[in-house]
Amino acid sequence: MFEVDSPNQLMQHQSNSDNEPPDYQAIVWLVNQGHLHSTQAAVLIQELVKEVIESLLLIKMGNYELSDLPPHVPKICRLDVEKIIERCQTRLERWQSFAPHISSPYQRPYLFINKSIQNPIFVDLQPNLTYWMKGFSLRHLAVIMNQDEIQLAQHLYHYIVNGGIILHEADPPFDKLPKTFSPSSSPTQYITEPSESGLVNKVVEVNNTSAKASPNIPVENIEPLEELSYISSPSLENHQELTLPNNINLAPERVTTATATAKKVYKIISVDDSPTILREISRFLEDENFAVVTIEDPLKAVMSIIRHKPDLILLDLNMAGIDGYELCRIIRNNSMFKHVPVIFVTGNKGLVDKVKANLVGASGYLTKPFTRAELLKLVFMHLA
Numbered sequence: 001m002f003e004v005d006s007p008n009q010l011m012q013h014q015s016n017s018d019n020e021p022p023d024y025q026a027i028v029w030l031v032n033q034g035h036l037h038s039t040q041a042a043v044l045i046q047e048l049v050k051e052v053i054e055s056l057l058l059i060k061m062g063n064y065e066l067s068d069l070p071p072h073v074p075k076i077c078r079l080d081v082e083k084i085i086e087r088c089q090t091r092l093e094r095w096q097s098f099a100p101h102i103s104s105p106y107q108r109p110y111l112f113i114n115k116s117i118q119n120p121i122f123v124d125l126q127p128n129l130t131y132w133m134k135g136f137s138l139r140h141l142a143v144i145m146n147q148d149e150i151q152l153a154q155h156l157y158h159y160i161v162n163g164g165i166i167l168h169e170a171d172p173p174f175d176k177l178p179k180t181f182s183p184s185s186s187p188t189q190y191i192t193e194p195s196e197s198g199l200v201n202k203v204v205e206v207n208n209t210s211a212k213a214s215p216n217i218p219v220e221n222i223e224p225l226e227e228l229s230y231i232s233s234p235s236l237e238n239h240q241e242l243t244l245p246n247n248i249n250l251a252p253e254r255v256t257t258a259t260a261t262a263k264k265v266y267k268i269i270s271v272d273d274s275p276t277i278l279r280e281i282s283r284f285l286e287d288e289n290f291a292v293v294t295i296e297d298p299l300k301a302v303m304s305i306i307r308h309k310p311d312l313i314l315l316d317l318n319m320a321g322i323d324g325y326e327l328c329r330i331i332r333n334n335s336m337f338k339h340v341p342v343i344f345v346t347g348n349k350g351l352v353d354k355v356k357a358n359l360v361g362a363s364g365y366l367t368k369p370f371t372r373a374e375l376l377k378l379v380f381m382h383l384a
Contacts, residue, residue: 020073022351023048028074029352035359042077049079053088058178092180094150099181101160105139105149106170106177109156112163125159135381137170266383269293269308271301271327272316272345277368281314281345284372285379298322302330310340312382314366317346317353325360332361341382345370 020028027044030036036044056064095105111133132144138156142149159165169175268290270281278294285292293308295301298319305313313331317324324344331337343364344357354365364378 020070024069024073026351026355027076030355031076038076045077046079046084049084050088050091053085054092055177057085057088057092058180060178091150095153095180098153098157101157102138102153102167103179103181104170104174104177105153105180106137106174107167108135108137108169108171109133109141109160109165109167110135112166133165135171137174265289265291266311267291267293267308268312268314268379269295269301269305269310270314270345271295271298271305271319272314273298273319273321274316277316277345281375284375288376288379290379298327301327305331305337306334309336312379313337313340313342314345315342315362317344317348317357325356328357328360328362343378343382 024045027036027041031038031041095102111130126145129141129145132141136144138153139149142152145152156165160167170177266289268285270278270292272278272281272294273296275296278296282292282294293304293310295304298316299321301322315324315328315331319327324346328342328344331340331342341363342361343366344362345366345368346353347368349367357365363382366375366378
């Protein structure tokens with residue numbers, strides 16, 4: 001059960017958003033645009049709060065300060081913080097039960113292929129789970145698989161213990177988060193002390209067996225949010241492999257191919273009205289097993305994409321003559337490209353821009369300027 005503030009308050013909030021947290025600002029925008037119901041937004045906020053508090057409870061020593069939101073920020077819901085903390089502590093205890101083999105929900109499982117492993121406990125895993133086990137964390141896999149992350153960890157635990165699955169450490173920035181297990185882990189306690197700027201909350205290690213939240217934190221006695229079922233993700237379909245000739249040369253398009261091998265040559269189309277960006281993308285991908293088709297005229301992009309049938313599309317967001325969001329929507333409306341990854345390449349860094357990109361069907365978001373490693377990471381993530 002939860003209390004949701006009036007939708008009119010959200011609709012009236014159109015300005016003075018510079019001081020808002022960007023994630024909260026994005027949620028308010030989604031509600032105002034009708035993409036999220038206020039109830040869904042409240043559940044989303046609850047899950048974000050739980051992720052933050054879980055990490056906070058794991059910090060052994062440090063300082064933090066609680067601050068109020070600006071008065072003009074619309075209030076979507078109110079939570080019972082005490083009950084949220086109790087739930088977080090319960091989940092942390094379940095995560096700690098997997099120690100020392102699992103120490104973070106952001107660790108990344110990989111299948112370990114070894115013919116010497118003939119243990120009967122290695123039963124077949126779900127095919128769609130093994131497909132996604134290529135760099136996604138346990139937490140991200142749980143979202144993709146529409147499954148509770150602790151249940152997923154429990155399902156994979158025996159494979160991890162017996163060596164069938166190896167865990168890589170979390171990718172940045174998640175590697176900076178505290179681990180659920182460390183050899184010298186101790187309970188934590190939160191106390192409030194005076195300072196020059198007011199009350200500052202300190203996190204300190206203690207020897208007792210329970211961690212308590214400071215009673216100085218004001219909490220409204222409102223029922224916690226009811227956990228709703230996850231939204232199911234679309235099923236994964238197999239894509240037909242395409243053969244690619246090495247003599248493509250269609251003006252105003254320029255095609256380069258990597259060295260021919262027995263492996264499939266993936267075709268990538270890059271749409272951008274900047275010749276400099278197109279040259280950089282081609283240069284970054286030239287040493288890999290890709291054929292790169294560059295399209296400088298965005299008005300001819302749709303017909304060129306249909307002609308080449310690419311495996312992945314790199315799409316500039318801000319181009320003269322056509323809106324990148326609209327072009328992505330047109331591509332997605334074609335049944336041939338419903339499952340082809342579309343990655344926006346743009347200088348826009350706002351969280352709202354990324355949300356809008358997801359809404360029109362973008363698979364990824366690459367911010368200019370970018371490095372070769374950043375580009376390859378996104379490309380391999382969608383084509384590997």
